[in-house]
Amino acid sequence: MWLLVGGLAAILVLVGAGALLTFFLTTQARRQEAVSPPPVSGTMLSARTGHTATPLPGGKILVIGGFGAPAGQDGVEALASAEFFDPATGAWSAAPSMRGARGGHTATRLANGKVLVVGGKAAAPLATAEIYVPASGSRAGEAGTGSWSPAGQMAAGRSEHTATLLPGGWVLIVGGVGRDGPLATAEIYDPERGVWMSGGRMSTPRYGHTATLLPDGKVLVVGGSAGREPLASVEIFDLFTGAWLRAPGLVTGHTGHSATVLRGDRILVVGGATSAAELYDPVSGAWSRTGSLATARGAQTAALLPDGRVLVAGGNSLDGKCLTTVELFDPAAGAWTSGGSLIKSRVGHTMTLLSSGKLLVAGGAESRGAPDLQVLSAWEFFEAAAAR
Numbered sequence: 001m002w003l004l005v006g007g008l009a010a011i012l013v014l015v016g017a018g019a020l021l022t023f024f025l026t027t028q029a030r031r032q033e034a035v036s037p038p039p040v041s042g043t044m045l046s047a048r049t050g051h052t053a054t055p056l057p058g059g060k061i062l063v064i065g066g067f068g069a070p071a072g073q074d075g076v077e078a079l080a081s082a083e084f085f086d087p088a089t090g091a092w093s094a095a096p097s098m099r100g101a102r103g104g105h106t107a108t109r110l111a112n113g114k115v116l117v118v119g120g121k122a123a124a125p126l127a128t129a130e131i132y133v134p135a136s137g138s139r140a141g142e143a144g145t146g147s148w149s150p151a152g153q154m155a156a157g158r159s160e161h162t163a164t165l166l167p168g169g170w171v172l173i174v175g176g177v178g179r180d181g182p183l184a185t186a187e188i189y190d191p192e193r194g195v196w197m198s199g200g201r202m203s204t205p206r207y208g209h210t211a212t213l214l215p216d217g218k219v220l221v222v223g224g225s226a227g228r229e230p231l232a233s234v235e236i237f238d239l240f241t242g243a244w245l246r247a248p249g250l251v252t253g254h255t256g257h258s259a260t261v262l263r264g265d266r267i268l269v270v271g272g273a274t275s276a277a278e279l280y281d282p283v284s285g286a287w288s289r290t291g292s293l294a295t296a297r298g299a300q301t302a303a304l305l306p307d308g309r310v311l312v313a314g315g316n317s318l319d320g321k322c323l324t325t326v327e328l329f330d331p332a333a334g335a336w337t338s339g340g341s342l343i344k345s346r347v348g349h350t351m352t353l354l355s356s357g358k359l360l361v362a363g364g365a366e367s368r369g370a371p372d373l374q375v376l377s378a379w380e381f382f383e384a385a386a387a388r
Helices: 002-035
Strands: 041-043 052-055 061-064 082-086 091-095 106-109 115-118 128-133 147-153 162-165 171-174 185-190 195-201 210-213 219-222 234-238 243-247 258-261 267-270 277-281 286-290 301-304 310-313 325-330 335-341 350-353 359-362 378-382
Touching (some): 052 106, 052 350, 061 115, 115 147, 115 171, 147 195, 162 210, 171 195, 171 219, 195 243, 267 310, 301 350, 310 359
Antiparallel strands (some): 041 378, 061 082, 106 115, 128 147, 171 185, 210 219, 219 234, 234 243, 258 267, 267 277, 277 286, 301 310, 310 325, 350 359, 359 378
């Protein structure tokens, strides 16, 4: 009898110890999961290039459309799909698809938190527009939430245009490539009435340009191309008169460049088939040269960092290779320094500054000089080293 009771007690002790060990391991795993940082790189749900990435209310990122590579097929096709990125977890989830596939479009977050998607290209340049309405409150950016609705149609289909949010909430669409080539026309969307209006006509048709809102509410349109050569011409749109005004030209022609508003309202224009960089002073209206990039590049992405420096990443070199290199511009010194490298070389990607100060670099295409590009699903976080 004693042996039976003793044996049963031993079994109970072992069972109890096993339960305790299981509880301990489960608790540790949950604790580790709770404190584990998000991944620093990974893959999106779909490979895409020529897409857009827009921050939503609440901090999640909405990635829309672009061009993808169909499995087992050559070339690329326009995408209607969209996806959410959660910076807190590093996780991607499906968002509702657009009503129509498009790449090379623009996406503008409106004052009410909705996202206006305009133009782009599928089989041909598109005149259509759509609005994404996020879910309300904390559900914004949750998997599958939100909805799309039509937002009318422009007078002309276009891709590779610009979209600028104007004071009062209107959106100015400028230039781009239409069915018959580069466009000089501009159009304005009024979200309150849901209508499109003419925005007049520039003196020069252009695509691959930039359009930047100035402190006085006017829009500075810089460079681009009307054919093969980069443009040095600059035009200003005056919303209050509806007129286009000629402005002093660039020192060097730029196309596929970036334009970044610095602290103090000067505008840095850099790259675009060149290593040259220039500064625009909105008070004097004059351009001046500043330090050049170490590597000439075009179609790069650029972001103003919280410390006032400008970071440019990726893009194409003059020989057509995609770049991994990152460069940093210090406005006080007027000089560029190396900022390290991306994990993957890429062009046609997006780069979004997050509230953490990190940059989300997503998608694009990769090539090392071959005639074809590999569309990427890869994403990565990039964090600039502190200024010395």
